[in-house]
Amino acid sequence: xxxxxxxxxxxxxxVACLLYYVYRLMKTSGSLNIFYGILVFIITWxxxxxMFEMKLLGTIFNSLVNVGVLALIVLFQDEIRRxxxxxxxxxxxxxxxxxxxxxxxxxxxxxxxxxxxxxxxACDSMSKNLVGALIIIEREMSLSDIVKSxxxxxxxxxxxxIKNIFFKNSPLHDGAMIIRRDRIVAAGCILPxxxxxxxxxxxxxxxRAALGITQQSDAIAIIVSEETGAINIAHxxxxxxxxxxxxxxxxxxxxxK
Numbered sequence: 001x002x003x004x005x006x007x008x009x010x011x012x013x014x015v016a017c018l019l020y021y022v023y024r025l026m027k028t029s030g031s032l033n034i035f036y037g038i039l040v041f042i043i044t045w046x047x048x049x050x051m052f053e054m055k056l057l058g059t060i061f062n063s064l065v066n067v068g069v070l071a072l073i074v075l076f077q078d079e080i081r082r083x084x085x086x087x088x089x090x091x092x093x094x095x096x097x098x099x100x101x102x103x104x105x106x107x108x109x110x111x112x113x114x115x116x117x118x119x120x121x122a123c124d125s126m127s128k129n130l131v132g133a134l135i136i137i138e139r140e141m142s143l144s145d146i147v148k149s150x151x152x153x154x155x156x157x158x159x160x161x162i163k164n165i166f167f168k169n170s171p172l173h174d175g176a177m178i179i180r181r182d183r184i185v186a187a188g189c190i191l192p193x194x195x196x197x198x199x200x201x202x203x204x205x206x207x208r209a210a211l212g213i214t215q216q217s218d219a220i221a222i223i224v225s226e227e228t229g230a231i232n233i234a235h236x237x238x239x240x241x242x243x244x245x246x247x248x249x250x251x252x253x254x255x256x257k
Contacts, residue, residue, distance in 0.1 A: 122162035132226030150189030210234035
């Protein structure tokens with residue numbers, strides 16, 4: 001007789017959490033239909049191999065699973081990389097790392113809070129003058145690879161500096177600016193472009209690049225539209241559109257704690 005115990009409940013709960021996380025990961029990367037296909041295949045495989053014990057079909061499905069695992073690793077290498085980056089970048093792990101660091105979390109919070117206002121003021125000014133901009137704020141996950149693709153700046157965050165970098169005649173205005181803590185570390189950086197089909201058609205390449213970096217990291221991307229002057233945010237693979245200056249400030253203060 002089948003017995004259902006505490007360990008079984010924990011097992012089901014963990015599997016459900018993993019499936020939900022994979023679902024969210026696939027949704028943000030625009031691969032939701034593939035997730036559904038894999039789920040249907042796994043359910044069919046379980047029914048054929050375990051419930052009905054069909055040996056021939058079970059053998060075929062087992063062979064497909066062995067090959068399919070390698071195929072999935074190749075297809076979803078970016079998503080798998082992001083999964084492990086997320087695991088290694090949870091707030092508890094950096095908190096432990098800070099115990100061995102001379103720099104205290106309180107100092108980081110103060111630096112980030114001081115950095116918010118110049119960013120908001122620059123975005124508000126660029127919005128009024130229809131100057132396009134793409135600002136990426138690094139959080140727990142390192143963006144060192146992205147920084148290497150641009151030009152080193154290494155300057156304290158300043159409203160006028162941000163505006164000058166994104167000025168239409170500036171050689172760096174087309175790329176992305178990377179902000180780390182209280183400093184602008186690079187500009188003119190190249191970002192991975194999202195291939196999601198859910199992006200509104202009126203949003204251009206800057207928005208695709210912003211969504212792409214937030215699908216692969218925990219960074220916050222601020223986009224100022226050159227056509228409409230709208231201030232938009234991409235975070236966790238989703239957009240928040242047409243924010244006012246005070247709304248942008250509130251969002252950044254909340255998420256940069």
